[in-house]
Amino acid sequence: MFSRLLSRPLASLLSVCWLSLAAHAEPLKLRIALDSAWAPPQVVLDNGEPVGGLYYELLLQIARNVNATPEWLQLPRKRLPQALEQGLIDLWCHTNPSWQERSYPPERWSSLFLRQENVIIHAPQHAHAPFKLDQGEHRSIGTVLGFRYPLLEPYFQRGQYRRIDSPSQQALLRFTQSGQLHLSVVNRLIVDEFNRQQAPQQRVPIVQTLDIRDTYCLLSSNPQVPAEQLKQAIRQLATQAPPILLRYGAPN
Secondary structure, eight states: OHHHHHHHHHHHHHHHHHHHHHHTSOOOEEEEEEETTOOTTTOEEETTEEEEOHHHHHHHHHHHHTTOEEEEEEEOGGGHHHHHHTTSOSEEEEEOGGGOSSOOOGGGEEEEEEEEEEEEEEOGGGTTSOOOGGGOOSEEEEEETTOOOTTTHHHHHHTSEEEEEESSHHHHHHHHHHTSOSEEEEEHHHHHHHHHTSOGGGOOOEEEEEEEEEEEEEEOSSOSSOHHHHHHHHHTHHHHHHHHHHHHTOOO
16 A cells, blocks of 8 residues: 555656646757858758758748757768768758769659759850860869769760869869869859859850759758658658749749
8 A cells, every 4th residue: 555655646747747847848950960061042051050041941931840959061072972871960962862972762852942043154254165065075163162064974985075173163263263163064044143243354154054953852860850750851842832932033
């Protein structure tokens, strides 16, 4: 009898302790990769921390969809696969299977994240020079270190073009604008944003669309947020993204 009487207050005490621990448990965190080659309007940084931009808003919405606090990890593109496999990040968005050096099983990939357009830009000093990609001969073209360009690979292999790698797309824009590079490959949104801030004679002209590709999110093999919950959160973007895309002039 005594033990039964004692067990009731003990059970109540344990219940209170459990609720207290749950209330003070750390909030769910979603560790999200940021590619250091991204530039406005993809992401806007303040003292190294993301504070705005199209990709930032979309990724922040994914975190909200799973009721998680985002943690941002900015790394160069070449280091992102290793960070993913080491479990340092849960989510790497705006990528494509054809850009990866290794293959990942289908369950690691999300539904559509965003459609992107890569364009070839020309130095303003050579804006009126005719350009056809397949007529290049031993020419240099600005690219981003760690980026893969499937449509350009045959040209690189034949020696028609030679990669000149830069650390970011912003660097490519500056080098092309100054004439240090005659040609570069850059995301169209970044080019448009850059040109809006330039005097007409300093704008870098787009001479050709290189490709338009769908991009997806790649999940860690053991994310802190359950994989199916993350995939559902990304699927929700289909209805949540249009107003965000509209603000940045991105295709829906």
